[in-house]
Amino acid sequence: MIEIKAKLKIPRTAYRLEVKGRLQLPYESRCKHGVEAMLVSGEAVVLRLPRGEVLRGGDLVTAADGRVIEVVALPEKLLHVVCSSAAKLARIAWHLGSDHIPAEVGEGFLRVAADRALAEKLRQAGATVSEVAAPFEPEAAAGEPHAHGDDRGHGEHGHGRHHHDHHHKH
Numbered sequence: 332m333i334e335i336k337a338k339l340k341i342p343r344t345a346y347r348l349e350v351k352g353r354l355q356l357p358y359e360s361r362c363k364h365g366v367e368a369m370l371v372s373g374e375a376v377v378l379r380l381p382r383g384e385v386l387r388g389g390d391l392v393t394a395a396d397g398r399v400i401e402v403v404a405l406p407e408k409l410l411h412v413v414c415s416s417a418a419k420l421a422r423i424a425w426h427l428g429s430d431h432i433p434a435e436v437g438e439g440f441l442r443v444a445a446d447r448a449l450a451e452k453l454r455q456a457g458a459t460v461s462e463v464a465a466p467f468e469p470e471a472a473a474g475e476p477h478a479h480g481d482d483r484g485h486g487e488h489g490h491g492r493h494h495h496d497h498h499h500k501h
Contacts, residue, residue: 332367332375332376332377333374333375333376333377333394333395333396333398334376334377334379334394334395335354335376335377335378335379335380335392335393335394335395335400336379336380336393336395337380337392337393338380338384338386338390338391338392339390339391339392339393339399343389343391348391348399349399350391350399350400350401351398351399351400352370352371352372352374352394352398352399352400352401353370353371353372353400353401353403354368354370354371354376354392354400354401354402354403355371355403355405356368356386356402356403356404356405357404357405357407357467358404358407358433358444358466358467358468358469360378361385361386361387361402361404362384362385362386363378364378364379364380364381364382364384365377365378365379366378370400376394376400380392385471386402387402387404387468388402388403388404388466388468389401389402389404390402404466404467404468405466406464406465406466407444407445407464407465407466407467408444408445408462408463408464409435409442409443409444409445409462409463409464409465409467410442410443410444410445410446410449410450410453410460410461410462410463411440411441411442411460411461411462411463412440412441412442412443412453412458412459412460413439413440413458413459414457414458414459415457417439419456419457419458420439420440420441420458422456423441423453423456423458424436424441426456427441427443432449433467433469433470434469434470435467435468435469435470436470442463442465442467442469443469444467445462450462
């Protein structure tokens with residue numbers, strides 16, 4: 332089994348890197364230490380990245396044998412949440428953050444992992460909720476580097492730049 336121990340921290344375009352494998356994973360597997368998985372080629376790998384490191388779709392990692400492997404975010408069942416106003420959507424985002432529910436923020440929508448009870452709660456709050464299958468890329472946790480170079484910076488749990496001294500398992 333091949334160990335993957337490091338995420339490349341350089342911009343993808345900095346060097347002519349030859350990608351020699353693809354690792355397709357859902358979000359939950361991309362943020363756990365010790366996950367065993369298979370490359371698209373069928374080779375077994377184990378993720379031994381530093382604890383707290385989250386892999387994003389498009390990230391490059393290095394295997395113990397020196398190969399560069401591309402991480403692919405697998406589509407998964409998500410709730411696509413829209414509201415009639417930005418204020419209503421912001422309130423829902425705030426509540427999701429208060430409940431420590433990882434959420435992806437898009438232009439005029441939120442996405443969270445599919446959950447029947449949560450879908451009903453969101454509808455009761457006035458949101459329009461539909462199910463979609465898409466890669467899940469929730470907001471970065473406080474202190475996590477922004478993998479996409481964007482200016483999201485709101486924290487995976489909706490805490491903005493504020494840091495809380497407690498940890499939760501997700």
